[in-house]
Amino acid sequence: xxxxxxxxxxxxxxxxxxxxxxxxxxxxxxxxxxxxxxxxxxxxxxxxxxxxxxxxxxxxxxxxxxxxxxxxxxxxxxxxxxxxxxxxxxxxxxxxxxxxxxxxxxxxxxxxxxxxxxxxxxxxxxxxxxxxxxxxxxxxxxxxxxxxxxxxxxxxxxxxxxxxxxxxxxxxxxxxxxxxxxxxxxxxxxxxxxxxxxxxxxxx
Numbered sequence: 001x002x003x004x005x006x007x008x009x010x011x012x013x014x015x016x017x018x019x020x021x022x023x024x025x026x027x028x029x030x031x032x033x034x035x036x037x038x039x040x041x042x043x044x045x046x047x048x049x050x051x052x053x054x055x056x057x058x059x060x061x062x063x064x065x066x067x068x069x070x071x072x073x074x075x076x077x078x079x080x081x082x083x084x085x086x087x088x089x090x091x092x093x094x095x096x097x098x099x100x101x102x103x104x105x106x107x108x109x110x111x112x113x114x115x116x117x118x119x120x121x122x123x124x125x126x127x128x129x130x131x132x133x134x135x136x137x138x139x140x141x142x143x144x145x146x147x148x149x150x151x152x153x154x155x156x157x158x159x160x161x162x163x164x165x166x167x168x169x170x171x172x173x174x175x176x177x178x179x180x181x182x183x184x185x186x187x188x189x190x191x192x193x194x195x196x197x198x199x200x201x202x203x204x
Contacts, residue, residue, distance in 0.1 A: 035074030073146030132158030
């Protein structure tokens with residue numbers, strides 16, 4: 001069965017002023033769609049991928065063609081990114097359990113946000129910053145290109161809770177080369193309600 005583009009869970013302009021409508025339209029309808037289209041072409045060209053979910057591909061990614069990594073990661077990571085955002089008035093706040101874990105594992109909210117931003121800024125070229133659960137504890141990591149912490153050869157494996165997209169197409173129309181400004185604005189539209197649910201699931 002062919003993979004399809006997941007719809008955005010909000011309007012294209014719902015994240016303004018942090019992320020502008022034009023960026024959202026191009027990012028979702030062009031870039032994300034292209035990864036979906038190319039993933040379907042990759043599956044068609046590689047019979048061993050037929051019937052596999054993206055998560056099943058990740059579990060044996062080290063043995064799969066490079067196109068499977070790039071395109072399944074591109075689809076999954078973008079879906080994770082878009083679902084991890086929400087209009088500012090619907091974003092919620094960290095649950096008591098998550099807030100406690102942030103204090104315990106990451107040195108508090110301010111340090112967590114600063115270190116997450118540093119992971120995004122420190123990712124050379126294109127890639128992602130992540131908040132994950134690893135061995136029961138929160139950890140901040142980054143990955144290049146379309147890699148993610150679910151892949152079997154991930155340097156830092158874990159259960160993803162939040163990701164920040166630091167490919168230039170995620171911010172360049174509004175922020176140009178100012179990746180730091182984009183990451184700072186990103187926090188105003190982080191979907192804490194979703195992160196709370198993923199954290200509860202990962203630590204159950």
